[in-house]
């Protein structure tokens with residue numbers, strides 16, 4: 379079945395690449411408009427919190443324990459049976475291998491049992507296409523992906539056509555927030571804790587570096603910032619609440635400056651993709667997009683550079699099944715189905731032709 383006959387494509391999406399177990403059903407009509415029929419997410423935050431980070435074995439086990447029930451809930455909420463679906467999509471990478479295998483095996487088994495097409499989805503592609511579902515936005519557009527595992531700027535040229543512009547040569551930005559929180563004795567995940575503490579802090583008391591800012595290569599680097607923060611914190615120890623607030627404010631201000639500069643450079647490098655007089659769009663995804671100061675910095679930058687800004691609602695910026703189902707529907711509409719022998723790909727860059735960033739290649 380294709381979308382041409384105007385009957386909507388109904389796709390189940392399964393996401394298990396990190397610490398969220400998620401399943402959703404999305405409908406895509408013949409005009410490529412999307413509708414979320416259900417979107418069920420179970421976060422494993424509580425399981426990982428005692429360790430201050432995601433533990434792969436705990437994640438895989440938690441996915442195994444609840445994925446069947448999450449899929450059943452997504453179908454029930456959508457009011458559909460497996461036989462009603464047009465296809466079944468599951469995240470195949472990048473991500474933690476154990477979790478990917480759980481989602482893939484489940485998706486393939488359901489596809490085989492129901493005799494439906496199977497779609498192996500790149501998690502980054504799903505983030506990149508989400509604004510098509512939420513805002514009906516069509517490529518080309520520029521995208522900033524900032525989560526615990528990924529930090530990149532990406533030009534979305536079409537479904538299946540992505541140009542990676544910048545990536546991190548060391549830590550992801552969300553990871554840097556989490557490490558900062560840990561260093562300062564705040565909770566996990568660190569992003570919201572650092573943001574809360576920063577609100578009452580003075581961003582100028584502890585000067586911190588802005589690695590890569592002003593460089594022509596469009597990449598990100600957070601390691602030097604993290605080291606400088608640790609040195610400032612050690613020099614000021616024992617830390618009072620005021621010290622922690624000021625350190626958090628300094629860190630957040632540095633990250634905002636880094637993001638503003640690096641996205642600005644990506645805008646310059648993507649310029650050729652936007653024809654004269656065509657609207658220019660910047661979109662954002664990933665948990666870090668929830669940070670109000672970062673969102674404000676992006677809004678300022680977009681306005682200054684003549685870009686429109688599209689930010690999906692927070693629940694669709696962070697990991698979810700609806701984005702996997704939507705990417706599956708977009709691919710299914712183009713006949714891009716996959717075999718049941720598709721293996722998990724813990725590393726799976728969206729743009730394999732992109733040159734590795736110096737000193738990196740670690741972050742897909």
Ligand code: KG4
Nearest residue numbers: 525526527552567569570664665666669696
């Ligand atoms: O996209 P996400 O929910 O999960 C994956 O990484 O896949 O992103 C989680 C990351 C964590 O590193 C968390 O600390 C960060 O997003 N984060 C934030 C905020 N909320 C979540 N970082 C900065 N400010 C926030 N308000």
Ligand code: ZN
Nearest residue numbers: 505525696697
């Ligand atoms: Zn993600």
